[in-house]
Amino acid sequence: MYYLGLDIGSSSIKAALVEEATGRSLGVVQEPKQEMGMYAQKNGWAEQNPEDWWIHCCNAIKRIKKEYHISKTQIKVIGISYQMHGLVVVDHNGVPLRKSIIWCDSRAVNIGNRAFEDLGEEKCASQLLNSPANFTASKLKWVKDNEPNTYQNIYKFMLPGDYIAYKFSNTINTTLSGLSEGILWNFKENDIANMLLDYYGIDRALVPDITETFGVQSVVDKKGEKESGIASGTPIYYRAGDQPNNAVSLNVFNPGEVAATGGTSGVFYAITDNLSVKENARVNNFAHVNHHREKETRIGKLLCINGAGIQYRWLLNNLAVNSYDEMNLMASEVRVGSDGVCLIPFGNGAERMLNNKELGTRIVNVNLNNHHKGHLCRAALEGIAFSFVYGMEILKSDGIQAKVIRAGNDNLFRSEIFATTVATLIDQEIEIYNTTGAIGAARAAGLHNGDLESFGKSIMNNDHVMTFLPLKDKSPYQKAYKNWKYELELILNNV
Template identity: 25%
Template sequence: MQKEPKQEQERHVIGIDLGTSAVKTVLVNRKGQVAYEASQSYPLHQPKAGYSEQHPEDWVRGTLASLKELVEKAGIGGTDAVDGISFSGQMHGLVLTDKEGQVLRPAILWNDTRTTAQCRRIEEQLGPKLLSIARNRALEGFTLPKLLWVQEHEPDVLARAAHFMLPKDYVRYRLTGQLAMEYSDAAGTLLLDVAQKQWSQEIAAAFELPLSLFPPLVESFDQTGTLLPEIAEQSELSPATKVYAGGADNACGAIGAGILSEGRTMCSIGTSGVVLSYEERKDIDVQGRAHFFNHSEQDAYYIMGVTLAAGYSLTWFKETFAPGLSFDALLEGVSSVEPGSSGLLFTPYIVGERTPHPDATIRGSFIGMDAGHGLVHFTRAVLEGITFSLKESIDILRGTGKTVKEVISIGGGARNEAWLQMQADIFDADIIKLESEQGPALGAAMLAAYGSGWFASLQACAEAFLREAARYSPNPEHVARYESLYELYRVVYPHTRELNGHLAKYR
């Protein structure tokens, strides 16, 4: 009797998204479908006010547990069904290791604010060279201020350090034994010459940092080893599984939203809010008003504006004023309120602001409250205030000569139709919602798919993986109304900045 031909095993890639609260893994097939996903949380430590740290080994344990869960769910343990693995990771966090690869202190994270004095030192030492080389302002979140804080406060630790790494790069190092950092994450250190794609010897020398500390630089889709035997055993994956460098979370979010060609712009509303646009011009000057980073696409860049408390403003509002309601119930009536929330404005500066106002002291406001406003007016005002803040980043993009006619909306802001239409009206652009939106984890998987030779380019991968689900076009009447309201919104910051400076001493 003739045997049935053996069915070829379906091929997959895995994307690992190393977040601040949890690591997420996704198993993706050749059609771009997420077959399975898993996640593992880990603790955040705040030993002092303004400090934010994690233990790098918690990331490794979480990643291995999540990989094992993913493999077991899919029933592919002990097979070679996975062609490649790649990473997305929280940016800027400082990991220091000795020459044996042992971690020397807890990682200092992106949201740690202890480094204000070091930021001022960087500005004084480098002056205009900082923006001309690193292309970004000195902000507490970046890696160089953290290195300088360790240099000043824990000199013995820095003296023992052989390498510094960023979070996902440490996890990849533990999985493969290979040391590397790719350009999209390196751009967030303030140590990279962004246009030349090399470590800045000038910045390193200015702060007496030996270049031996800096990992080798690679492209996001470059292979950086295979799984170590003990890692393969723990995760139940093949030791031959190829591992690719990956990208910064925002770069991977952009890949996962198809922001891979000129004119493509994304709005991501999570805890923070991000407006990000693809850029090919390496000499464009945004004068520090927005971030300018290397993309995970080769020889490309992106301009990015950040609202610190985007979705977080809505979460804070719900938990404070409507804790008994679900988000869906809270947002249910907002479409019945006219644009402008009956004369109520909200500024989402509840934890300070980033773009276009890098200001740690400013705080939020409700302006125009009267006795006729109810919960639904305040809710709509919060949504509008978040979106006005993001429009300030859209305006910076347009100010560089970019045309922004379409914006791909992802994250929490893409889950509510009224908010999607609001984005269309405030941005005066078509808003596109994707059919399946997995964010940075999918972007990481796409890097693995491209690295593994599934597609000739990342753009071809995006065309195969991503599909438009809905489109929201601007309402001309609402656009005009929002333009005048937006001008009022922009006045709130300069009029409350000094007041908030005085109030800061009472916090």
């Protein structure tokens, strides 16, 4: 028997099958094979049709069943991971009233900033743990202000994962963790964030019912069976946003445990049991999947670095090289510190951890007689690693003491230079696991029984690849980081 995991991304939908008995991944498929498109009517806007997500989910399920010879009755439960912060609004028939305003859409930035100023930093920090910023609540306020006819016809709003669960089951609900990622949860009052809803003039009746993150959230109905190929009566046992789910995939649940991602952008997602917040603008704070309003506090502190893997990809596309392996080889032939060359890797828009400043990418201290492509490659890997170290310093100032860091075996963490640089400067081992969001969602569907110990052993037994250890001789890394940080602060002081 198998668990099905779905990962609803903005570029594709992934489906994974995991063996119920062992937790071993059978396989993963992606739909569509090319990236999904986005609608951008204006600069800074990003929308997708929620129905497209559902169509690709159904196609992915059909493919994975066929490729692995699985019948619908062999799939026992469903887990869902999804792109965070998106907004889906539906009418009384559950039909979307407009395209989804997704995570990277920035139209509501000014709305959130104004709310933060009017409500006050202390109130937002103590109750919401965040600035309202450009999250789901602020996007819903944008619809209210700019599309009043649409707003008047809204029955419920949903997050992307809520909508997929609804399509399976004809049941509309959400989770506490999901509401917190939309800045719709008041941690002080342990209730929906009426303070923000009242400020925005949003009717509380639009908020879906709240269900547990683990447990029977809904079950597939006859219509869901016909469209998806999953047997009616199959329960949905789990739902979480992509970053909390990535942490679940890496067995990150407890204070001091940190999940790291090194893709196009980079992320540290660190768990704490403390509701005290110093950084409510540079760091976001969400209820983790095992947060419980009465039993225990589990907050995921999310620090995002926009300028991460996209920098290295840019070099791949613009240097006369054939592969990342070639770049890594050239970089490995250059000494730590890249012989003085520094790359400031913030060329992917505003950086939240730099107070939303747009620095661009800067390459400094290049000597045209002595430096070559290898120096650029090493400086890029080091510069991105240094930005992770800089981010960890911010998290430490916000009360995080990392005891373990776990990362997926993808993109930047495949580079020994990158991973060793981070491990050495943070002075912390980095455990690497071969897992994905869809696999994590499938496994998490089995966590309704609360057996975290067996869950963790399953990940260790099936997925552990290697562990990067901090080097004993830290001095060349510390010198290089000091030089990089000096260059960064020169720029920050003049922007």
